[in-house]
Amino acid sequence: MKSLITLENLLRIAGIGQFAILTASALVPKVLDWKTTLKPLPPFLRTLFWVYGIFIVLTIVGMGTLTLLNVHAMAVGDPVARSIAGFIAVFWGARLIVQLFVFDARPYLTNHWLKLGDHLLTVAFVFLTVVYGLAALRLTF
Numbered sequence: 001m002k003s004l005i006t007l008e009n010l011l012r013i014a015g016i017g018q019f020a021i022l023t024a025s026a027l028v029p030k031v032l033d034w035k036t037t038l039k040p041l042p043p044f045l046r047t048l049f050w051v052y053g054i055f056i057v058l059t060i061v062g063m064g065t066l067t068l069l070n071v072h073a074m075a076v077g078d079p080v081a082r083s084i085a086g087f088i089a090v091f092w093g094a095r096l097i098v099q100l101f102v103f104d105a106r107p108y109l110t111n112h113w114l115k116l117g118d119h120l121l122t123v124a125f126v127f128l129t130v131v132y133g134l135a136a137l138r139l140t141f
Helices: 007-031 043-069 071-076 079-101 112-137
Strands: none
Touching: 007 043, 007 071, 007 112, 043 071, 043 079, 071 079, 079 112
């Protein structure tokens, strides 16, 4: 019997999962009350903050889309697809490091849902780093 756990299927989950992460990203401005919190900043810095956020969202949309359009190429190790997978692995690996060692979200995790969401994001960052790392290194099982 053919296993359901293949690199190709894991990449599909990873591609879709990045769009799920954007759901959490959409909640950030409200949960962190950016409207009030950023108000003391000069207009340029407020705008810069929003622009950075938008570019991060566009990057994640691009990574998810590239994955879903090129799942097979990533799974079989086409050179360009491996390079893309390597970039995505580094992106999510860096985000995992920030999650674990830079951000202290505890003051904002004011209810069980936010705490659960924070833990789920950490799990997602680990999953994405590992799956794309496997694809970049062309390690299959």
